[in-house]
Amino acid sequence: MVWVPGVGEIPLSLSTIKGRRKSITVKRYGIVSQALLKYKPGDRIFLRGPYGTGFTLTEERNLIIGGGSGMAALRPLINDKSFGMVSAKTGDELLFTHEFKENSIMIMTDDGSSGLKGFPSDYLESVDIDQFARIYACGPELMLKALYHKLKDSRPDAEFSMERIMKCGIGICDSCSIDGRQICVDGPVVRVGEINPDGEFGHQKLDISGRRIEIHL
Ligand code: FES
Structure with a gap:
């Protein structure tokens, strides 16, 4: 859950998981995503989670x-x-x-x-x-x-x-x-x-x- 203080909170998946390097990908949709898209390097977001179930991983095809x-x-x-x-x-x-x-x-x-x-x-x-x-x-x-x-x-x-x-x-x-x-x-x-x-x-x-x-x- 990604929280933009004063605006709201939305569920997002991680789009990068490489050791400590993680990212989210944001599409302009509602007020929270619009606020996120105005962020500049150094601005802070707040996260809670992860929650729920994940995919069953495989190294195979x-x-x-x-x-x-x-x-x-x-x-x-x-x-x-x-x-x-x-x-x-x-x-x-x-x-x-x-x-x-x-x-x-x-x-x-x-x-x-x-x-x-x-x-x-x-x-x-x-x-x-x-x-x-x-x-x-x-x-x-x-x-x-x-x-x-x-x-x-x-x-x-x-x-x-x-x-x-x-x-x-x-x-x-x-x-x-x-x-x-x-x-x-x-x-x-x-x-x-x-x-x-x-x-x-x-x-x-x-x-x-x-x-x-x-x-x-
Ligand atoms: S988001 Fe509240 S029960 Fe799932």
């Missing part, structure tokens, strides 16, 4: 499926055997594509402005998913839901990092729950086989004031 800023959470998992399916709305929003080896990446955009047009799920059949020791995904719920349907039978061990409004981060406020599972404690990383396809995933979430709202995919 893994498949990394990222959408938009979701790539920030996946970046530390990239190794020299990784294959990436990296997507974004437009070519300008693609992140960390250069971290994959040549010929070990597929790029796709919603508008076709870079790489293939469409979502990673549209092209998953062109990749032999059995060759990967682990499959990781993070991105918009629209993307995860489509991937869920492609992976639930063949790779229930695939891991998704889920997103919900987080306030306390420690299992008290329930702002982050999906089907009674608190994403700050029982997630954010969940296995595909643990997701209830008939539940809230891809359908409903709580907004900032705690109202249950429909997710329009």
Whole structure:
């Protein structure tokens, strides 16, 4: 949880984990991220955590499926055997594509402005998913839901990092729950086989004031 005093606090994943060297990647979104983007070297932020579950690590070949800023959470998992399916709305929003080896990446955009047009799920059949020791995904719920349907039978061990409004981060406020599972404690990383396809995933979430709202995919 990253706290900007006087402004607010947001959950962010580490996008660099190299010994003591760590980083976060911030996208302009709400008031906290806008405040963070005004920071200058030497300004101070406050952190608490880490909280919740993490990805199951492997040194073997893994498949990394990222959408938009979701790539920030996946970046530390990239190794020299990784294959990436990296997507974004437009070519300008693609992140960390250069971290994959040549010929070990597929790029796709919603508008076709870079790489293939469409979502990673549209092209998953062109990749032999059995060759990967682990499959990781993070991105918009629209993307995860489509991937869920492609992976639930063949790779229930695939891991998704889920997103919900987080306030306390420690299992008290329930702002982050999906089907009674608190994403700050029982997630954010969940296995595909643990997701209830008939539940809230891809359908409903709580907004900032705690109202249950429909997710329009
Ligand atoms: S953020 Fe409060 S219970 Fe998860």
